[in-house]
Amino acid sequence: xxxxxxxxxxDELKKGKWISFVREIERAAEKSERTEDLLGQVEESYxxxxxxxxxxxxxxxxxxxxxxxxRFSEYPDKYPGIKECHSMRIIPSAGFFYNSDFLRKLADISxxxxxxxxxxxxxxxxxxxxxxxxxxxEDVFQAVAELGFDLGGSGSDLRTPSxxxxxxxxxxxxxxxxxxxxxLTEEYLDELHRPAxxxxxxxxxxxxxxxxxxxxxxxxxxxxxxxKDKIKINQEEVKNYxxxxxxxxxxxxxxxxxxxxxxxxxxxxxxxxxxxxxHCINELPKALKAxxxxxxxxxxxxxxxxxxxxxxxMMLVPFYDVNEDxxxxxxxxxxxxxxxxxxxxxxxxxxxxxxxxxxxxxxNTFLEGIGLEPIPEMVEHPRSNPFIKFTEDxxx
Amino acid sequence: xxxxxxxKRLTDIGPHDYNEYLSPVIKNNYGKWAYHEILDxxxxxxxxxxxxxxxxxxxxxxxxxxxxxxxxxCDIADKYCGGHLRFTTRNNVEFLIEDEKNVEPLKKDxxxxxxxxxxxxxxxxxxxxxxxxxxxxxxASDASGVVKSVMDELYEYFVEDKLPSKVRIxxxxxxxxxxxxxxxxxxxxxxxxxxxxxDAERLRNLCxxxxxxxxxxxxxxxxDTVDGKPGVxxxxxxxxxxxxxxxxxxxxxxxxxxxxxxxxxxxxxxxNARTKPTFSKLAIPFIPNDPPRWPGVVNAxxxxxxxxxxxxxxxxxxxxxxxxxxxxxFFKITGFPFTKYHIxxxxxxxxxxxxxxxxxx
Numbered sequence: 001x002x003x004x005x006x007x008x009x010x011d012e013l014k015k016g017k018w019i020s021f022v023r024e025i026e027r028a029a030e031k032s033e034r035t036e037d038l039l040g041q042v043e044e045s046y047x048x049x050x051x052x053x054x055x056x057x058x059x060x061x062x063x064x065x066x067x068x069x070x071r072f073s074e075y076p077d078k079y080p081g082i083k084e085c086h087s088m089r090i091i092p093s094a095g096f097f098y099n100s101d102f103l104r105k106l107a108d109i110s111x112x113x114x115x116x117x118x119x120x121x122x123x124x125x126x127x128x129x130x131x132x133x134x135x136x137x138e139d140v141f142q143a144v145a146e147l148g149f150d151l152g153g154s155g156s157d158l159r160t161p162s163x164x165x166x167x168x169x170x171x172x173x174x175x176x177x178x179x180x181x182x183x184l185t186e187e188y189l190d191e192l193h194r195p196a197x198x199x200x201x202x203x204x205x206x207x208x209x210x211x212x213x214x215x216x217x218x219x220x221x222x223x224x225x226x227x228k229d230k231i232k233i234n235q236e237e238v239k240n241y242x243x244x245x246x247x248x249x250x251x252x253x254x255x256x257x258x259x260x261x262x263x264x265x266x267x268x269x270x271x272x273x274x275x276x277x278x279h280c281i282n283e284l285p286k287a288l289k290a291x292x293x294x295x296x297x298x299x300x301x302x303x304x305x306x307x308x309x310x311x312x313x314m315m316l317v318p319f320y321d322v323n324e325d326x327x328x329x330x331x332x333x334x335x336x337x338x339x340x341x342x343x344x345x346x347x348x349x350x351x352x353x354x355x356x357x358x359x360x361x362x363x364n365t366f367l368e369g370i371g372l373e374p375i376p377e378m379v380e381h382p383r384s385n386p387f388i389k390f391t392e393d394x395x396x
Numbered sequence: 397x398x399x400x401x402x403x404k405r406l407t408d409i410g411p412h413d414y415n416e417y418l419s420p421v422i423k424n425n426y427g428k429w430a431y432h433e434i435l436d437x438x439x440x441x442x443x444x445x446x447x448x449x450x451x452x453x454x455x456x457x458x459x460x461x462x463x464x465x466x467x468x469x470c471d472i473a474d475k476y477c478g479g480h481l482r483f484t485t486r487n488n489v490e491f492l493i494e495d496e497k498n499v500e501p502l503k504k505d506x507x508x509x510x511x512x513x514x515x516x517x518x519x520x521x522x523x524x525x526x527x528x529x530x531x532x533x534x535x536a537s538d539a540s541g542v543v544k545s546v547m548d549e550l551y552e553y554f555v556e557d558k559l560p561s562k563v564r565i566x567x568x569x570x571x572x573x574x575x576x577x578x579x580x581x582x583x584x585x586x587x588x589x590x591x592x593x594x595d596a597e598r599l600r601n602l603c604x605x606x607x608x609x610x611x612x613x614x615x616x617x618x619x620d621t622v623d624g625k626p627g628v629x630x631x632x633x634x635x636x637x638x639x640x641x642x643x644x645x646x647x648x649x650x651x652x653x654x655x656x657x658x659x660x661x662x663x664x665x666x667x668n669a670r671t672k673p674t675f676s677k678l679a680i681p682f683i684p685n686d687p688p689r690w691p692g693v694v695n696a697x698x699x700x701x702x703x704x705x706x707x708x709x710x711x712x713x714x715x716x717x718x719x720x721x722x723x724x725x726f727f728k729i730t731g732f733p734f735t736k737y738h739i740x741x742x743x744x745x746x747x748x749x750x751x752x753x754x755x756x757x
Contacts, residue, residue, distance in 0.1 A: 094414040107464075116463050171442070178414055250710060279670045
């Protein structure tokens with residue numbers, strides 16, 4: 001039997017209306033006794049106001065350099081159940097769609113071999129099973145694999161790609177996010193399972209500029225849906241919306257490029273000046289739709305602050321014809337990715353994200369390295385200092 | 397024998413085929429949706445060009461869940477959704493329902509079981525968060541406990557649509573900023589205030605000195621000789637307590653019970669609607685850890701939300717509202733003191749100053 005610990009501080013967090021994680025840990029402990037010790041150690045952290053995990057820790061399965069995060073308790077004698085408390089990352093189903101049969105089997109695995117706790121999902125998108133020992137890792141991996149699921153990324157590798165629900169359940173989706181997400185994950189399984197990069201690299205796919213997987217902030221390479229032709233307008237539905245709220249004030253006046261106006265009763269859009277921000281379509285979903293020439297923009301370099309400061313993804317390719325490329329097994333994008341990784345491999349240093357590398361060597365050098373031409377969409381505005389490095393081929 | 401074991405192992409099978417998990421109505425209308433409507437903060441309907449309808453009921457989740465939780469939601473999905481369900485990118489659960497008649501009974505069942513239905517529309521959605529004291533070694537605070545405390549207090553905003561626009565709250569237990577705190581309407585970030593402690597003896601054995609030096613954003617770590625052996629020293633004048641050195645070197649622990657806590661950030665967003673994506677900016681540099689309920693953090697978040705609700709125009713995100721009224725007014729109405737810590741002094745910090753005579757006097 002796992003030893004019961006007194007948890008007066010955590011017990012406070014069983015009160016209140018929002019679903020309680022403490023109750024969830026307790027429920028897990030009913031099925032997996034070792035998790036009693038997790039409650040004990042977390043209670044001790046609440047008392048001491050510091051975490052009680054040892055630094056780092058390696059854990060893994062044969063043949064892979066990634067997929068598990070090792071964790072050891074600072075007090076293994078006091079909390080033997082979590083002496084080893086590793087987590088395993090599992091590649092989710094694209095768009096996070098599941099059925100009850102799979103989820104029940106996964107719950108069984110987590111209770112039989114680990115602490116009975118799961119994260120749905122980690123921030124990158126993995127399913128996580130928490131609280132296993134190294135000795136159990138292989139069994140859990142194989143049990144999960146028998147359900148048709150593989151381990152996700154960790155360390156200096158391609159991390160698990162993720163995407164929004166896209167065309168499965170959204171009228172805004174400009175490309176099939178789930179299809180390309182799955183395809184590129186399969187294409188780069190080796191890069192995902194066996195870390196060979198300078199540092200981590202993430203892909204995320206959002207079907208439109210609303211960016212529901214936050215790709216522009218959370219992935220080194222972000223795919224954000226967009227379109228090239230005119231927004232389709234249903235004038236009758238526009239009139240219906242006008243009866244319900246002030247369309248001029250809340251839609252037209254909020255347009256970032258002021259490219260919409262009324263001519264009589266009819267809504268007019270100057271599509272050449274539209275930046276595809278989605279605001280009008282969000283507000284009037286029954287009346288407005290993206291055009292038919294759909295694809296996505298590609299943004300590069302987003303990352304969290306360490307080490308040189310946070311970065312958002314910056315525009316690299318304004319329009320990628322993903323539907324056309326899908327017909328060729330995504331040959332064009334795979335060649336671009338391969339160029340990027342080669343450049344990063346050649347010029348990047350250890351623990352340098354690709355965004356930091358671009359910041360260090362300059363966008364021009366990077367573009368030359370990967371074979372893209374500079375275009376005005378890449379910048380907010382041209383440079384305002386005169387320290388220009390003219391190159392020899394410009395002289396004479 | 398060994399060869400046999402090797403043969404049986406399954407590896408590199410890749411992502412599972414999602415098509416297996418799509419309900420018939422999704423398969424039939426994939427890429428052919430016409431529009432959607434939000435029926436209430438827990439329910440929306442997607443209408444396909446074919447006229448088919450798909451109802452979605454969204455339910456809050458603590459993200460860290462037990463096998464029993466998983467079985468609960470599976471039971472509901474079996475009873476009303478043919479076993480189909482999904483999770484959202486903010487870690488909520490969504491039940492995908494084809495028959496409208498099942499919507500209300502499903503919601504009643506969830507409520508009976510103590511689950512929270514909501515999270516759609518102009519609401520406070522689930523808080524994207526991290527591991528905290530439950531599973532991470534670099535955490536400066538706990539994730540699950542702060543999130544639970546904040547969501548208990550803001551519960552009405554999860555279940556009722558009464559804000560000017562959606563409000564995304566995010567939490568990270570250190571400034572690795574796993575998740576989305578760098579671009580959320582309101583962000584809560586674990587923060588240290590003291591330099592790392594160097595264990596010279598262990599450092600020699602456990603750490604790679606050059607990578608430890610390279611991990612520092614302010615170049616505060618230098619090679620040093622300790623007792624005639626290689627080591628490092630930290631310039632405490634320039635150290636910003638980020639904890640990056642501890643991440644790469646176990647002999648430089650930085651957690652400190654009295655000096656760790658949380659900072660509050662506001663005004664970030666990732667959507668491109670109207671305005672470009674933008675980072676969250678510092679509102680409160682430090683609030684001490686105060687488990688189990690973190691009242692200081694809860695009050696700060698509530699203050700921001702209340703002023704935003706009072707002052708923002710319909711459709712304005714928190715960052716757009718602050719841009720309109722100006723930062724001096726934001727500090728005035730929230731009562732948060734503006735301090736020297738709010739002035740950026742890292743790398744391109746000077747680009748954040750006000751190069752104009754513009755002031756709302």
